[in-house]
Amino acid sequence: MRSFVAIPLPGHVREALAGVQAEAPLGRAVDEDNLHLTLAFLGEVRPDALAEAARALDDGVRAAPFEMRLRGLDCFGGRNPRVLHAPAQSDPPLLHLHERVRGALRTAGLELPRRRFRPHVTLLRFGHRLQADEQAALARYIAGLAAAVDFRIAVAGFGLYRSTLTPGGPRYTELASFALTEAT
Numbered sequence: 001m002r003s004f005v006a007i008p009l010p011g012h013v014r015e016a017l018a019g020v021q022a023e024a025p026l027g028r029a030v031d032e033d034n035l036h037l038t039l040a041f042l043g044e045v046r047p048d049a050l051a052e053a054a055r056a057l058d059d060g061v062r063a064a065p066f067e068m069r070l071r072g073l074d075c076f077g078g079r080n081p082r083v084l085h086a087p088a089q090s091d092p093p094l095l096h097l098h099e100r101v102r103g104a105l106r107t108a109g110l111e112l113p114r115r116r117f118r119p120h121v122t123l124l125r126f127g128h129r130l131q132a133d134e135q136a137a138l139a140r141y142i143a144g145l146a147a148a149v150d151f152r153i154a155v156a157g158f159g160l161y162r163s164t165l166t167p168g169g170p171r172y173t174e175l176a177s178f179a180l181t182e183a184t
Contacts, residue, residue, distance in 0.1 A: 002163040003045050003175070005057065005101050006036040007068070009121065013151050017086065017123060020073075020145055025137040027084060027124035034172050037068070037088055037121050039101045039158060040112055053108045054160055054176045060104035062182040065156045066093035070121060073146040080129055081138065086149045088119035097158070097180070156180055 009017075014035045021029040045053065069089045075081035088094060098117050105112060130138065160176040 001045055001047055001050055002165070003042045003050055003053075004038050004161050004163065005040040005042070005105070005158060006038045006161055007097075007155055007158050008174075009035050009037070010153060013070070013153060016151070017121065017149070020086075020148055021123050023141065023145055024084070024124055025141055026130070026134055027126050027138075028169075029124055030122050031169060034170065035121055035123075036161075036172070037119055039098050040105055042105070042110060042112070045110065049108070049110065050160070050175070053105055053110055056104040056108035057101065057160060057176070057178055060107055061097070061100045061158075061178060063093065063097045063100055063180050064182060065154065065180045066091070066097075068094055068119075068153045068155050070149060070151045070153065073123070073142045073149055074120075075138070075142075076118075076120075077126075081135070082126055083122055084124040084126075084138070084142075085120035085122050088121070090117075090119060094119055094155075097155075101158070 014032050017035055018032040070086045071089060072087060074085060074087050076083040076085065095117070102112055157177055157179045159174045159178065162173045162175055164171045164173065
């Protein structure tokens with residue numbers, strides 16, 4: 001089962017980000033209901049291992065609620081943008097939660113890829129190499145709308161999600177949710 005751990009976004013933030021997506025001159029928008037900030041991508045995981053991961057997350061992740069800030073627009077992919085995203089500031093509470101989640105998942109026996117954590121919310125995907133005129137249009141779009149993306153989000157928990165790939169795009173289902181209640 002394809003799965004990941006993420007911070008869900010409140011409805012008003014998803015709605016505002018969908019408005020930003022609607023202005024995009026190109027790219028495939030992530031469905032508004034699917035907007036989230038990934039803490040750990042697990043990939044394909046057997047159901048029994050996923051149940052163990054849920055137990056480990058419930059038992060092993062202790063952190064206090066905190067505020068997360070999404071600010072601006074940026075691209076991954078360098079000269080050949082593949083993804084447009086809203087970056088989250090890498091504040092200590094978010095980094096702490098990320099490390100706690102990864103530690104709990106490792107305790108459950110899951111092997112996670114070693115990647116630098118660049119917290120973000122994916123907004124658009126580009127399925128082809130962008131031509132010069134498309135890159136120019138994207139740059140104008142980012143310059144015009146980056147200031148519209150500035151959200152302070154109260155993070156009170158996170159979830160374990162299943163990703164089901166469909167012809168219409170992925171569908172995410174929350175399998176378990178975990179509240180942030182302690183400052184350990």
